[in-house]
Amino acid sequence: MNGPEEAAGNCALDVRLTLPITVAGSGIHLPETVVTNRQLTETLDTTDEWIVRRTGIRERRRLAPDQAVSDMCVAAGRPALLDAGLTAADLDAVIVASYTGDQPLPSTALIVKEQLGAERALPLDVTQAACANGLQAILLAAHLLEVSARAVLVIAADCASRVTDPLERTTGVFFGDAAGAVVLTRGAAAGAGLLSWDFGSKLSYDVEIPAGGSRLPTSVNTVADRTHYLRMDGRAVWETATRALPHSIRTAVDRAGLTVADIDHFFLHQANLNILQAAMAELGVPMERAPVTLDRLGNTGSAGVFTALHQARTEHRVGAGDTYLLSAIGAGFQWGTLCFRHS
Missing domain, CATH: 3.40.47.10 (Thiolase/Chalcone synthase)
Known part of the structure; x- marks a missing residue:
């Protein structure tokens, strides 16, 4: 599958730049x-x-x-x-x-x-x-x-x-x-730490807050037009997320010298359960390896990945030597994946 980086700027980084x-x-x-x-x-x-x-x-x-x-x-x-x-x-x-x-x-x-x-x-x-x-x-x-x-x-x-x-x-x-x-x-145990990462982007205004910046400063008109509120094209988000997340995950995992099957835990952007399921299906990974918090918290933006990671940590489900990744996509569009081995 062709990834969205073909029309975007991905960070091509050395596989072996593990950060302890x-x-x-x-x-x-x-x-x-x-x-x-x-x-x-x-x-x-x-x-x-x-x-x-x-x-x-x-x-x-x-x-x-x-x-x-x-x-x-x-x-x-x-x-x-x-x-x-x-x-x-x-x-x-x-x-x-x-x-x-x-x-x-x-x-x-x-x-x-x-x-x-x-x-x-x-x-x-x-x-x-x-x-x-x-x-x-x-x-x-x-x-x-x-x-x-x-x-x-x-x-x-x-x-x-x-x-x-x-x-x-x-x-x-x-x-x-x-x-x-x-x-x-x-510091981390030998072979542990941040193993690899992948980040990419493609300029889009499909998710935006139009007013309040230098292009469209706050005025009586912008308030009346409700342009200080978030606008989102749900179809565009779906199409980009279901392409970008699996591709970014595969890229980061490959740079770590691993395969998707080697990853123990997938802490993904808690945006929409259907997007999570589609991404995991594309990767060929069962959903039980991707904790879900959005059902009771909603889409909590960048906090969503952190809530999933924290839940797994407090339930003692991440053990020494486990591999896990964090992956998310945001407005812009900008996306990324971090691959860790737990110390």
Whole structure:
């Protein structure tokens, strides 16, 4: 099958560039408010049966009106640090991956760093790959660890409820709010760490927030036209995701000197159950090797992969020597896969 990189810029990287880093801890934060499909039918022209059949989602979380993304980040970051046996003072960098940051300025990562008390940490924001932000942030953290850092906190958090039109069915049923965090540290057992990666992109406006930037600044008209809300062409997302994810996974696995059959765990973008099933079927891998959290959390953007990884870690399903990968696609389109061996 021809991959989308034929019309895009993929990162062609050496198979043997293994980075000895460890996922030392993880944590998540889920807002308290649960919104079921049945509740959505009260305001949207849809049904519970339609939502489940088209998405696999049964409920999702909503962030409280008096909270922001940084609050979710801090709430996910603290248990991740505890799990890693570190404190905020040990961190060399705090990377926040989110397209729904607190505000355009100042940096959401800086806000999180200050609230955690990570005085030495470099704050970095990864913002415009949407659901792929978290994977780009992990790759950035891995390279920081390779050069100078010893501990980096990566937090993926999205609050799509603040940027989806409450009157629009296509986006209104998909998204949930959540944050996931991992602590990455330098060093790993022999042969373990980040084995390989693959990233690609192809410019598309099929998923976009048109207004609020320099091209279409905020005005009375943009607010009236509702162009500050997320717009999404579901068919384009399906076609791109079901091509790009399997191809990216195969590429990353091949660069690691492995086969798809060698991978023990597949932590995939929690966007839509049908997309997950199609991707796994294309790979010839049974679904039980790909944990699902979207049924009760919805599409939580870049946090989705982190929620699946955290669930597997807390259930002690990832053992020493296990291989696993993280794979996601976001607006742009941008996609990527990271292949690890657990230390």
